Amino acid sequence: PSKTHEEGAEARQTSLTKPPGSLGVLERLAVRLAGLQGTDRPKAENVAIVLFAGDHGITAQGVSPYPSDVTVQMLGNFIQGGAAISVLSRELNASLEVVDAGSLAPDDLPGVVTDKPRRGTGDFSAEPAMTAAELAFALAAGRRAVERAANAKPDVLVLGEMGIGNTTSAAAITASLLDLPPVEIVGAGAGLDDEGIRRKAATIADALQLHGLTGALADPLAVLQAVGGLEIAALAGAMIAAAQARIPVLVDGFIVTAAALTAARINPACRDWLIFSHRSFERGHQIVLQALEAEPLLDLRLRLGEGSGAAVAVPLLRLACALHAGMATFEEASVSGPC
Amino acid sequence: PSKTHEEGAEARQTSLTKPPGSLGVLERLAVRLAGLQGTDRPKAENVAIVLFAGDHGITAQGVSPYPSDVTVQMLGNFIQGGAAISVLSRELNASLEVVDAGSLAPDDLPGVVTDKPRRGTGDFSAEPAMTAAELAFALAAGRRAVERAANAKPDVLVLGEMGIGNTTSAAAITASLLDLPPVEIVGAGAGLDDEGIRRKAATIADALQLHGLTGALADPLAVLQAVGGLEIAALAGAMIAAAQARIPVLVDGFIVTAAALTAARINPACRDWLIFSHRSFERGHQIVLQALEAEPLLDLRLRLGEGSGAAVAVPLLRLACALHAGMATFEEASVSGPC
Numbered sequence: 001p002s003k004t005h006e007e008g009a010e011a012r013q014t015s016l017t018k019p020p021g022s023l024g025v026l027e028r029l030a031v032r033l034a035g036l037q038g039t040d041r042p043k044a045e046n047v048a049i050v051l052f053a054g055d056h057g058i059t060a061q062g063v064s065p066y067p068s069d070v071t072v073q074m075l076g077n078f079i080q081g082g083a084a085i086s087v088l089s090r091e092l093n094a095s096l097e098v099v100d101a102g103s104l105a106p107d108d109l110p111g112v113v114t115d116k117p118r119r120g121t122g123d124f125s126a127e128p129a130m131t132a133a134e135l136a137f138a139l140a141a142g143r144r145a146v147e148r149a150a151n152a153k154p155d156v157l158v159l160g161e162m163g164i165g166n167t168t169s170a171a172a173i174t175a176s177l178l179d180l181p182p183v184e185i186v187g188a189g190a191g192l193d194d195e196g197i198r199r200k201a202a203t204i205a206d207a208l209q210l211h212g213l214t215g216a217l218a219d220p221l222a223v224l225q226a227v228g229g230l231e232i233a234a235l236a237g238a239m240i241a242a243a244q245a246r247i248p249v250l251v252d253g254f255i256v257t258a259a260a261l262t263a264a265r266i267n268p269a270c271r272d273w274l275i276f277s278h279r280s281f282e283r284g285h286q287i288v289l290q291a292l293e294a295e296p297l298l299d300l301r302l303r304l305g306e307g308s309g310a311a312v313a314v315p316l317l318r319l320a321c322a323l324h325a326g327m328a329t330f331e332e333a334s335v336s337g338p339c
Numbered sequence: 340p341s342k343t344h345e346e347g348a349e350a351r352q353t354s355l356t357k358p359p360g361s362l363g364v365l366e367r368l369a370v371r372l373a374g375l376q377g378t379d380r381p382k383a384e385n386v387a388i389v390l391f392a393g394d395h396g397i398t399a400q401g402v403s404p405y406p407s408d409v410t411v412q413m414l415g416n417f418i419q420g421g422a423a424i425s426v427l428s429r430e431l432n433a434s435l436e437v438v439d440a441g442s443l444a445p446d447d448l449p450g451v452v453t454d455k456p457r458r459g460t461g462d463f464s465a466e467p468a469m470t471a472a473e474l475a476f477a478l479a480a481g482r483r484a485v486e487r488a489a490n491a492k493p494d495v496l497v498l499g500e501m502g503i504g505n506t507t508s509a510a511a512i513t514a515s516l517l518d519l520p521p522v523e524i525v526g527a528g529a530g531l532d533d534e535g536i537r538r539k540a541a542t543i544a545d546a547l548q549l550h551g552l553t554g555a556l557a558d559p560l561a562v563l564q565a566v567g568g569l570e571i572a573a574l575a576g577a578m579i580a581a582a583q584a585r586i587p588v589l590v591d592g593f594i595v596t597a598a599a600l601t602a603a604r605i606n607p608a609c610r611d612w613l614i615f616s617h618r619s620f621e622r623g624h625q626i627v628l629q630a631l632e633a634e635p636l637l638d639l640r641l642r643l644g645e646g647s648g649a650a651v652a653v654p655l656l657r658l659a660c661a662l663h664a665g666m667a668t669f670e671e672a673s674v675s676g677p678c
Contacts, residue, residue: 017416018423019405019529024620024640026651065677066358073674077356082667084357091661190358191677281363299638300655301363312365315654316639322430328421335412338404338530 001035001272009034009042015329019338025297029275029317030324036248036273037155041325044317047094048154050145050238051078051085051307054102054116054231056165057123058207063168063200065191068120071164072105078162079111084304085160088311095152101141102230103163113148115141116230124172124227125207135221138230142237150245156275156317157242158250160307161231161259164190170258171284172204172227176213177220177261178291181205187254187283188303220265228262235259236266243270250310250317253280253302257288264292277313278302340374340611348373348381354668358677364636368614368656369663375587375612376494380664383656386433387493389484389577390417390424390646393441393455393570395504396462397546402507402539404530407459410503411444417501418450423643424499427650434491440480441569442502452487454480455569463511463566464546474560477569481576489584495614495656496581497589499646500570500598503529509597510623511543511566515552516559516600517630520544526593526622527642559604567601574598575605582609589649589656592619592641596627603631616652617641 009031014020021027033042053075059068077083078098081090089096100114102121108114117137121129130138149157163169167189175182182204186197204227208214211226224233236259242249251260251274264271271292278298279285289296297316302309330337348370353359360366372381392414398407416422417437420429428435439453441460447453456476460468469477488496502508506528514521521543525536543566547553550565563572575598581588590599590613603610610631617637618624628635636655641648669676 016423017413017421018643022529022641022643023423023647024642026639026641067675070675073672074356077667077672077674080667080672082356082665082672084355084362084662084666087662087665088658090665091658190361297639300365300636302361302365303363304357304361308362312655312658315658316651319427319430319651319654323423323426326421326426326429327423328416328419333412333416333419333421335416336406336409 002038005038005040006031006035008040009324012324016327017330017333017335023323026320026323029320033248033317033321042321043155044314044321046153046155047092047158047314048149048152049085049089049094049096049158049160049307049311050099050149051160051162052099052101052231052234053162054229055104055120056163056169056229057121058125058168059165060123061125061203063203064164064189066164068104068164071103071162074162075100075103075109075112083306084308085306085311088308092311092314097145097149099141099145099234101138101234115144121229125203128226129228130225130230132225135225135233138233139237142234143241146238146241146245150247154247156250157247158307158310159235159238159256160252160310161235161255161305163229163231166229166232166255167282168200168204169227169229169232170255172207173223173258173262174284174288175204176208176218176223177265185284185287220262224262232259236263239263239274240267240270243273248273248275250275250277250313252277252307252310253305254282254285255305257285261288261292278309280309341377344377344379345370345374347379348663355666356669356672356674362662365659365662368659372587372660381660382494383653383660385492385494386431386497386653387488387491388424388428388433388435388497388499388646388650389438389488390499390501391438391440391570391573392501393568394443394459395502395508395568396460397464397507398504399462400464400542402542403503403528405503407443407503410442410501413501414439414442414448414451422645423647424645424650427647431650431653436484436488438480438484438573440477440573454483460568464542467565468567469564469569471564474564474572477572478576481573482580485577485580485584489586493586495589496586497646497649498574498577498595499591499649500574500594500644502568502570505568505571505594506621507539507543508566508568508571509594511546512562512597512601513623513627514543515547515557515562516604524623524626559601563601571598575602578602578613579606579609582612587612587614589614589616589652591616591646591649592644593621593624594644596624600627600631617648619648
């Protein structure tokens with residue numbers, strides 16, 4: 001981020017016709033985007049949404065009320081325009097690329113970019129979710145998606161995910177990286193009841209034992225390989241690549257934030273490029289946000305995923321930029337300052 | 340509000356391709372707008388912003404760091420397009436009407452609707468802010484503004500205010516209607532320091548004594564007359580008129596919410612038509628929101644007024660409506676429900 005442009009934006013904010021600081025988070029957002037984009041007049045008009053999908057072997061343990069089939073069915077829904085993120089991308093005039101980073105689909109799906117090392121992960125209650133080579137492939141799939149998106153020179157990148165079972169993987173990653181008991185992190189996901197939540201937490205605790213991921217400071221790559229998801233690895237790879245390409249990333253809910261935690265452990269410099277869009281209703285999200293010292297923009301009790309929360313935050317960025325660029329200064333408007 | 344349309348919207352939300360409830364506040368917003376607008380497909384496209392301005396005699400007691408001149412200077416800025424609300428109205432493609440409901444301006448200002456019973460209120464530390472006739476005029480000015488706005492059949496009405504000194508009036512109204520010590524409500528307004536805040540609270544406490552507004556359940560009209568503002572009375576009149584015209588109102592920050600509390604005390608049925616847009620950084624706002632059992636949509640530490648926070652919430656309404664109308668059902672998309 002450019003300190004010079006941040007300071008310039010800060011000075012401009014102070015000169016605008018309003019009590020200093022009175023636009024709160026919107027001022028800080030404009031200042032931060034100015035620094036990230038290296039410009040006096042930050043923008044959030046050109047928005048690229050990239051959604052990574054993957055399936056999870058752990059669903060064999062009954063951790064989701066939905067069958068794995070839904071992942072591939074939803075890939076069709078994203079492309080046909082009926083999913084929440086499809087509607088939001090249209091409303092926001094944003095591009096939407098859907099990447100099959102590891103679903104169970106046997107064939108390439110029309111309209112979807114297929115870039116996967118395998119179909120679904122292994123059941124991490126019994127075996128590693130993926131091999132080291134498959135992890136490297138998935139991280140690179142994230143990078144490749146950012147390279148494609150970068151061609152359109154987006155002002156902001158929205159990252160989303162889909163994958164039945166992926167709150168279980170995200171909770172396992174979070175528990176391991178933060179060395180917390182899974183029971184403190186696990187939530188209802190797509191709609192588990194209390195008994196289901198207890199079972200999910202126990203499944204994760206056993207798996208972390210199995211893979212030797214408790215106690216010591218865990219290696220983020222080892223954690224991703226053992227209990228991660230292919231779409232989660234792709235998200236982590238995409239965040240690191242976006243930071244290197246100097247593209248600000250709007251982070252969605254629990255799963256994308258767990259990927260952000262992993263990315264920040266792999267490459268701490270990428271943290272600066274992450275803007276946290278919302279606090280979701282999924283229990284573990286608040287814990288990961290705190291670990292990343294993130295203050296999200298919205299708190300709307302969303303728990304859908306797909307990048308939907310990040311997309312909903314896009315208008316805030318746009319309005320923050322419009323206010324920064326379009327308001328008159330005290331001098332221009334001949335308005336008196338404080339006595 | 341139409342219970343039938345609320346229930347229909349609720350049923351539709353359950354049929355859409357997402358875990359039930361996973362769009363959180365956005366689902367409830369769509370359902371509520373369906374009930375208020377009496378339609379299966381609520382909208383927030385056509386937005387009218389009405390901003391009422393007024394001056395305050397209490398500024399003679401040094402309750403604001405800005406001189407009263409700024410109220411009239413800002414009226415010019417609203418019309419010339421340089422104020423925050425001007426930028427937001429352009430970005431949102433919303434209409435903006437500015438009503439001089441009681442500024443000190445000696446003449447009609449170009450581009451502004453002048454509809455005021457007097458220039459500025461009396462200094463309520465020594466005399467009533469206005470007479471009963473002036474209060475009736477200001478309430479009716481609010482109604483007249485809604486009648487003008489209603490011609491364009493707005494889906495939603497955004498109400499805002501401007502008036503140096505008006506957080507002092509709003510705090511006095513709130514303290515009286517909620518029977519709380521002013522020191523619990525008073526905040527920094529446009530930028531007072533701690534000593535200024537203490538002085539402001541003491542000024543209000545003395546005034547409530549003077550006007551006999553402590554203790555018993557206060558009459559909202561008597562409170563408005565004694566310590567109110569002309570723009571605050573106009574806001575209250577506008578909210579009652581909007582509810583009667585079945586137009587949902589997006590309520591802004593502390594001052595508009597204090598007017599909402601007054602309106603709800605005068606006519607409790609209008610409460611249903613109020614959507615609370617944000618929790619501001621001004622101290623008393625949270626207290627008034629609680630008294631109205633309001634859960635605002637945003638919490639962005641705004642404290643500008645002008646209707647800016649309500650305007651910033653407009654995209655949330657639009658996206659909530661777009662999701663409600665545009666998402667596919669499980670059946671349409673051939674997606675499996677929970678096991």
